[in-house]
Amino acid sequence: MKAHVTLVNPPYPPEAGQSVFLPLGIGYLAAALEKEGYPVDVVDCQTQKYTPQALEEKFRTLNPDIIGVTSATVTYLQALQVLKSAKTAVPKALTLMGGPHVSVLDQQALTESPELDIVVRGEGEQTILELAKLVSSKHLHGLSAISGITYKSSNQTFSTPDRPFIQDIDSLPYPAHHHFNTQLYKLFGVNYMPIITSRGCPSACTFCLAAKMCGHGFRGRSPKKVVDELVWLRDTFHAGAFAFYDDTFTFDLKRAFAICAEMKQRKLGLPWDCRTRVDRVSKELLRTLHDTHCQLIHFGVESGSPEMLKLMRKGTTVELNAQAIRWAKEAGLSVAVSLVIGYPTETPAMLKQTIDFLHQTKPDYVYMCEAVPYPGTELAAFIKTLGLEVPSDWNQYREETQIFTNTLLPLEKLEETKKEFFDHYFTTSYFLRKKLKGDFYSQIMARAALNHLVWNSKTLRWGFKKLSKFRQPKKSVGGYSTSEQEQQQM
Numbered sequence: 001m002k003a004h005v006t007l008v009n010p011p012y013p014p015e016a017g018q019s020v021f022l023p024l025g026i027g028y029l030a031a032a033l034e035k036e037g038y039p040v041d042v043v044d045c046q047t048q049k050y051t052p053q054a055l056e057e058k059f060r061t062l063n064p065d066i067i068g069v070t071s072a073t074v075t076y077l078q079a080l081q082v083l084k085s086a087k088t089a090v091p092k093a094l095t096l097m098g099g100p101h102v103s104v105l106d107q108q109a110l111t112e113s114p115e116l117d118i119v120v121r122g123e124g125e126q127t128i129l130e131l132a133k134l135v136s137s138k139h140l141h142g143l144s145a146i147s148g149i150t151y152k153s154s155n156q157t158f159s160t161p162d163r164p165f166i167q168d169i170d171s172l173p174y175p176a177h178h179h180f181n182t183q184l185y186k187l188f189g190v191n192y193m194p195i196i197t198s199r200g201c202p203s204a205c206t207f208c209l210a211a212k213m214c215g216h217g218f219r220g221r222s223p224k225k226v227v228d229e230l231v232w233l234r235d236t237f238h239a240g241a242f243a244f245y246d247d248t249f250t251f252d253l254k255r256a257f258a259i260c261a262e263m264k265q266r267k268l269g270l271p272w273d274c275r276t277r278v279d280r281v282s283k284e285l286l287r288t289l290h291d292t293h294c295q296l297i298h299f300g301v302e303s304g305s306p307e308m309l310k311l312m313r314k315g316t317t318v319e320l321n322a323q324a325i326r327w328a329k330e331a332g333l334s335v336a337v338s339l340v341i342g343y344p345t346e347t348p349a350m351l352k353q354t355i356d357f358l359h360q361t362k363p364d365y366v367y368m369c370e371a372v373p374y375p376g377t378e379l380a381a382f383i384k385t386l387g388l389e390v391p392s393d394w395n396q397y398r399e400e401t402q403i404f405t406n407t408l409l410p411l412e413k414l415e416e417t418k419k420e421f422f423d424h425y426f427t428t429s430y431f432l433r434k435k436l437k438g439d440f441y442s443q444i445m446a447r448a449a450l451n452h453l454v455w456n457s458k459t460l461r462w463g464f465k466k467l468s469k470f471r472q473p474k475k476s477v478g479g480y481s482t483s484e485q486e487q488q489q490m
């Protein structure tokens with residue numbers, strides 16, 4: 001009998017923004033298992049709210065042989081709670097956890113959670129298949145032969161060697177989105193669907209875990225297979241817009257051109273956005289992206305201070321950042337930039353360089369993320385060497401607020417600068433410009449500005465409360481702007 005697997009997306013901590021998105025990791029794992037004939041079901045605690053009792057009941061009803069939970073640092077503690085419910089309800093089930101947090105803190109997770117049996121480190125498709133095979137054959141003593149896991153045995157933890165990254169990622173089946181009610185993830189009535197066309201990032205920015213999770217080698221899917229998936233998303237799930245969530249979509253310029261050519265030839269015609277580095281674009285590529293209905297490009301700009309860029313090992317310059325934004329705007333694209341602020345040793349003068357940079361380059365959207373020392377990053381190690389204290393409560397590891405004290409740039413100063421910036425940025429004219437532009441992404445930006453304007457104006461707030469069910473937006477990545485779902489999904 002083939003082992004029955006239940007995969008779980010844990011909830012966010014109650015104090016965090018409640019953004020929902022189709023989780024690609026779970027989708028890929030479910031698809032790999034189903035391709036080999038394993039029965040799978042998925043529980044998404046982010047779109048369906050469960051009390052611990054309701055979750056136990058759900059697990060009891062499903063009665064799987066394996067329960068696997070995904071987790072980032074911010075959802076790790078919630079994921080542990082899910083495991084408690086899992087073991088209470090189905091004690092015989094083998095419990096697994098994977099994702100960026102436990103890929104680094106594997107030993108700690110196993111030590112502090114009696115309900116966790118195995119941590120799957122790094123990419124999980126092949127590993128979960130091998131585990132499912134083992135459970136099906138009831139030969140659990142074969143664990144030591146499975147790469148990429150850390151497990152408990154006789155009160156000790158054992159780590160097997162890292163699993164090499166999957167080289168041919170074209171061989172992976174499409175994520176099993178059929179397990180999700182895609183209606184629940186809509187944005188402005190549009191099925192905004194995620195796709196990943198490559199894995200791996202050759203860069204090594206100090207605040208980022210991407211290369212640890214997916215390696216430094218860039219592994220791109222073939223343009224034809226990428227567009228096959230887009231067509232499948234459109235025809236099967238009625239996708240109305242696509243988010244390309246690759247770390248650096250245009251790392252291989254030739255491949256990016258080829259994907260655009262394939263999209264054009266197959267007349268896809270739907271809006272999409274992508275994320276990339278400022279040093280991996282050319283004027284011609286940006287024009288081609290625009291001609292292929294890419295409406296928004298996200299650049300990891302990080303800072304307007306040359307010193308900070310160097311310290312973050314970004315490998316770019318302020319000039320390159322400005323040039324990429326200018327080129328993208330000239331090509332007709334909207335530009336979103338993400339910034340890392342409050343980095344250790346950053347001073348108010350350096351932060352001012354970033355704000356000045358934004359005023360000069362005028363991107364269409366700004367994400368201000370405070371530096372978060374995720375375990376396994378160089379930033380976490382740097383903070384340790386500086387002797388700065390960080391909270392042990394993982395729920396606080398979110399990018400909307402500073403979690404360590406940078407004495408050179410106190411929290412009040414940081415918050416004040418952020419507020420001042422967004423007060424000047426999200427003006428009525430910004431709102432009207434985006435509203436009139438009218439495309440999918442401009443609508444999201446217009447909503448962000450509206451939320452900000454309403455929240456800042458007592459009169460408007462009063463009016464909105466009276467007139468509609470308008471709710472206070474939770475403070476989120478981009479300042480006091482939009483609903484978390486709109487923020488994070490962009």
Ligand code: B12
Nearest residue numbers: 022024025068070072073098099120123124208209245399
């Ligand atoms: C795309 C992306 C997003 C998208 C998600 C899109 C989507 N639909 O899934 C959006 C923009 C919504 C997002 C949001 C956030 N993200 Co993000 N994101 C990424 C990114 C670039 C790729 C992740 C991805 O989809 N990879 C492809 C899939 C297939 O891989 P995967 O999810 O890692 O899953 C694989 C393995 O981890 C493993 N696995 C995972 N879970 C499990 C469970 C089991 C049981 C098993 C066996 C295996 C397993 O197997 C999977 C298949 O190989 C990564 C960087 C990176 N390259 O990893 C950052 C990254 C994961 N994000 C990060 C962060 C911090 C966030 C936010 C917290 C940001 C914030 N706003 O504060 C939120 C939180 C989201 C959440 N609930 O977890 C960090 C996580 C660091 C950490 N320790 O937590 C990363 C690593 C980037 C970084 N800063 O270093 N993110």
Ligand code: SF4
Nearest residue numbers: 201203205208210247
């Ligand atoms: S921030 Fe972007 S460029 Fe830097 S390592 Fe992470 S994914 Fe790569």
